[in-house]
Amino acid sequence: MPTFKTPVEAFLFWESKQPDKLFLNQPLNGQYKTYTYKEAGLEIRKIAQSLRDLNLPKDGKVAILSKNCAHWIMADLAILMAGYVSVPIYPTLLADGIEYIINHSEAKAIIIGKLDHYDSQKNGIKNILKISVSLYDIEEEQTWEQLVKTSLPLTDSKGLQPDDLMTIIYTSGTTGVPKGVMHKVSSFAQVGQTALEVINLPSHPRFFSYLPLSHIAERMGIEMHGLFRGAQFYFPESLESFAADLERVQPHLFFAVPRIFAKFKEKILATIPQRKLNIILAIPVLNTLFRKKLHKKLGLGSARIVFSGAAPL
Numbered sequence: 001m002p003t004f005k006t007p008v009e010a011f012l013f014w015e016s017k018q019p020d021k022l023f024l025n026q027p028l029n030g031q032y033k034t035y036t037y038k039e040a041g042l043e044i045r046k047i048a049q050s051l052r053d054l055n056l057p058k059d060g061k062v063a064i065l066s067k068n069c070a071h072w073i074m075a076d077l078a079i080l081m082a083g084y085v086s087v088p089i090y091p092t093l094l095a096d097g098i099e100y101i102i103n104h105s106e107a108k109a110i111i112i113g114k115l116d117h118y119d120s121q122k123n124g125i126k127n128i129l130k131i132s133v134s135l136y137d138i139e140e141e142q143t144w145e146q147l148v149k150t151s152l153p154l155t156d157s158k159g160l161q162p163d164d165l166m167t168i169i170y171t172s173g174t175t176g177v178p179k180g181v182m183h184k185v186s187s188f189a190q191v192g193q194t195a196l197e198v199i200n201l202p203s204h205p206r207f208f209s210y211l212p213l214s215h216i217a218e219r220m221g222i223e224m225h226g227l228f229r230g231a232q233f234y235f236p237e238s239l240e241s242f243a244a245d246l247e248r249v250q251p252h253l254f255f256a257v258p259r260i261f262a263k264f265k266e267k268i269l270a271t272i273p274q275r276k277l278n279i280i281l282a283i284p285v286l287n288t289l290f291r292k293k294l295h296k297k298l299g300l301g302s303a304r305i306v307f308s309g310a311a312p313l
Helices: 007-017 037-052 070-082 095-105 118-124 144-150 185-198 216-229 242-249 258-271 274-282 284-298
Strands: 022-028 031-036 061-065 085-089 107-112 129-132 165-170 180-184 206-208 232-234 253-256 305-308
Touching (some): 007 185, 022 037, 061 070, 070 085, 216 232, 242 284, 258 274
Parallel strands (some): 022 232, 253 305
Antiparallel strands (some): 022 031, 165 180
């Protein structure tokens, strides 16, 4: 089993070992735009070089404002490769909250990805370089696509080292102004490596990322775990398509908050009454067949492990 000291080291290992395997699967209008490890690696290096060209000081901060998507993962890796510190921002924050985090963290650039209400948020982004992703219909002075087309790939891709500051994760601000929590590379690497060693999953597993990557739980439990394991990432296209997207992906690992499981229960009971369900579950043969069919319908037919957190079940 490989051992990695940084997320970039993990990505580079899997990129060399399985360059043509799928890494990122981005839903667009009911279809997937896919990126292999090799394809994503090239884009990541080009964005990393573009960021390096900014000549930011050591521990320079680069923000990410986006819903979960392929470019969130690539942006994070590009920032790390460039030797800078990522500052994820909740994609639902209003302009004043975004402005506060940018100013408080002293971010010098921001990568803007998939958003639902950018027009009402953009006034919070002032006096820093904006890099938007045209794929998600957001156009700023520089776009991800332009930089990928014109930049050379970074050749020194070692990035941050274990004792370096890796990211500043801000609280949601529900109990006051957001507070920035500083994390070293080593803390994220410890989680990724431990998950790789302890959790038994098939090779090149499918991960479904939908809880905010701007939160520590999804960042460590899904992004870091997936990077260290050489996984392929999928994302929901929208809230409305969530159930269909999950059923289509059938992830090998699923991480949720109790509200998601409550929704699952509501969906089941809307189809079959509790009394009838109890009868089916009491008959061993029917129990086995029903559970198998139910798990697949919910999108958990291939799940080896399911996590819940943030509140009691």
